[in-house]
């Protein structure tokens with residue numbers, strides 16, 4: 001019988017999901033709260049994840065014709081004011097720079113001085129400041145499409161923050177594009193939404209639903225907003241990326257005009273799209289278990305960690321020699337286009353302690369190698385997609401031959417598990433009382449846990465949407481693009497509807 005192992009993370013998901021989330025981050029040493037309220041310090045293990053997200057997304061952006069550029073952190077208030085809905089949407093979370101220096105306050109401290117003639121907003125998003133450049137760059141239809149991406153930090157003053165999910169300052173990318181026609185801009189909006197779908201599913205192993213946002217959840221100033229939505233293990237939805245069709249709104253605000261083929265001047269069509277460090281929050285909540293982080297190999301900072309097992313100096317030398325040969329061979333192999341990322345943990349610590357550290361950090365493959373393994377030319381392997389004590393001895397040549405397929409299998413298992421969770425907790429619901437019951441937590445000790453995703457009919461009225469939100473804290477996450485037309489009745493008011501929409505509690 002297998003010995004029951006106590007979970008490494010306390011509390012467990014079942015006991016207290018929000019606290020479990022914090023503990024996973026802490027145990028994996030990914031990030032911490034900073035001295036600055038609402039801002040996080042991203043530690044190397046968390047930052048490498050972000051770098052891997054960046055690297056892979058950046059390739060996809062470039063393959064679709066985009067180039068990177070960089071724009072100012074500060075936006076003059078007057079730029080911001082040009083788009084009325086935009087300013088209204090962001091007004092409550094803007095950090096405003098009002099002074100340019102400090103001077104002696106005569107009481108042993110400092111006071112701000114050098115009041116600016118125009119206040120500067122620390123960018124919460126860059127449509128208006130990038131628009132100012134675009135208005136100069138775009139002259140003729142020959143300059144279009146203009147396809148730009150920026151990797152940057154942004155600030156949105158948040159009252160209630162949570163590492164990676166909601167922080168006052170966060171890292172992201174924001175794509176901004178300009179097009180000749182409405183059709184071109186719409187095509188770009190969907191193209192980038194699909195880039196996010198592929199990235200989330202292939203790299204992060206998170207299945208997502210793509211759809212359009214309702215008016216109440218639309219990006220301030222956009223004509224339409226599309227998003228990808230993922231189910232977390234507490235069955236809540238996490239919006240994991242957005243793509244906006246901005247129509248002519250921002251072109252009018254920033255005066256982005258071009259001369260068309262007929263020689264007439266007209267406003268251009270623009271889009272914007274982004275994902276942020278929130279994806280790391282999604283990664284944690286979609287896959288991790290009660291022993292800590294679980295990382296899909298394609299995004300993991302390390303694919304393999306090797307722990308040498310020895311009793312004395314002689315054994316140490318022998319074991320390290322074997323490991324050296326093995327890692328050399330491993331590093332010459334490739335998983336996708338990347339070298340196998342391997343680390344030998346030769347710290348002066350107990351082997352068991354090291355093992356648990358790497359389990360909590362979510363490394364896909366752990367190898368323990370000692371004199372007995374060397375004798376039989378084998379490795380002792382543990383996989384993060386399996387139980388910690390479910391280990392397997394494997395001939396080391398066979399291991400090398402199969403390493404990429406093992407990584408592929410782990411990636412796949414993690415995706416399938418997330419997909420299964422979502423499928424098991426998604427229901428078509430047509431009765432109002434059933435809908436209300438579905439979203440009512442059954443376990444009083446853990447009020448976060450409820451039914452999951454409901455596909456239900458909606459008449460299209462923001463009034464019904466608002467009432468459901470007030471009653472249950474449930475919102476329409478999106479109107480799925482792949483939903484089929486189907487006659488039905490609004491889950492709230494009973495009026496005619498021709499499509500189901502996705503209802504869920506959300507982060």
Ligand SMILES: [Zn+2]
Nearest residue numbers: 459464490493
């Ligand atoms: Zn209704």
